[in-house]
Amino acid sequence: MKDKRILYVSSEVTPYLPETELSSTAFNVAKNAHSKGIQTRIFMPRFGVINERRHQLHEVIRLSGMNLIINDMDMPLIIKVASIPKERMQVYFIDNDEYFKRKAVYSDEDDKLFEDNDERMIFFAKGVVETVKKLNWAPDIIHVHGWMASLLPLYLREYYKEEPLFAESKIVTSLYNSDIEDLNNEMANKVRFDKIEESKVTTIETPSHLNILKSAIENSDAVIKGSKVLPDEIETFIEETNPKVLDFQSEETLTEAYLEFYKENVLELSE
DSSP, X not given: OTTOEXXXXXXXXXXXXXXXXXXXXXXXXXHHHHHTTOEEEEEEEOOTTSOHHHHTOEEOTTTOOOEEEETTEEEEOEEEEEEETTTTEEEEEEEOHHHHOSSOSSBOTTSOBOTTHHHHHHHHHHHHHHHHHHHXXXXXXXXXXXXXXXXXXXXXXXXXXXOGGGXXXXXXXXXXXXXXXXXXXXXXXXHHTTTOOHHHHGGGSSOOHHHHHHHHHHTOSXXXXXXXXXXXXXXXXXXXXXXXXXXXXXXXXXXXXXXXXXXXXXXXGGO
């Protein structure tokens, strides 16, 4: 695995956001891979609650400056970077004032999901890909964590399917439980704007958390059960689509189990 490259894309990563099953798993798995000499990159959204001074984020001018088209609107892409103390691991932050400056993560002060979370998801997916293209860094594995990142598999498989940098990349999605309500009903139409295959858009026609996860599953080579209990509907969908699967792992076993899964079940798909 030492000569391999793994791109970790997560909605949340500790220590930049509070410790949750998602944020700590994404961090610990990347940290373990990095410690084994695997080349890693971590990407997450630059939510407004992240303290830039404390975590020493700084803008990378050579990577920033392009505009991404989201539902026929030009949205400037800003890239920031920080290093996780003691780990010598770089974390890249996808930023845009319209989408990520607000001092909240997913919801407003009344705990209502932001109306534009669908656009934030599309922006994040495109921002990650465009930044990795600028870095000219071809990952062997792209490991996706969290619903905010879960449109990335769809965009890699459809919108960026002709992009040679990702031609050999294998996509792994970790699935977590969440109690989010449905997203904006226009989400599917905003994805259609990018001329995504209609059969792939149908999955998210009703933009529920379960359907967003289904879209990630059907566009991934492998899935990992990041939560001990997943909805029955997701378990059934996994059986129907039949990707490579790693069952839920305890905190004590997950880092090594994930590396073994990459090696024995994901990378072998290239052979």
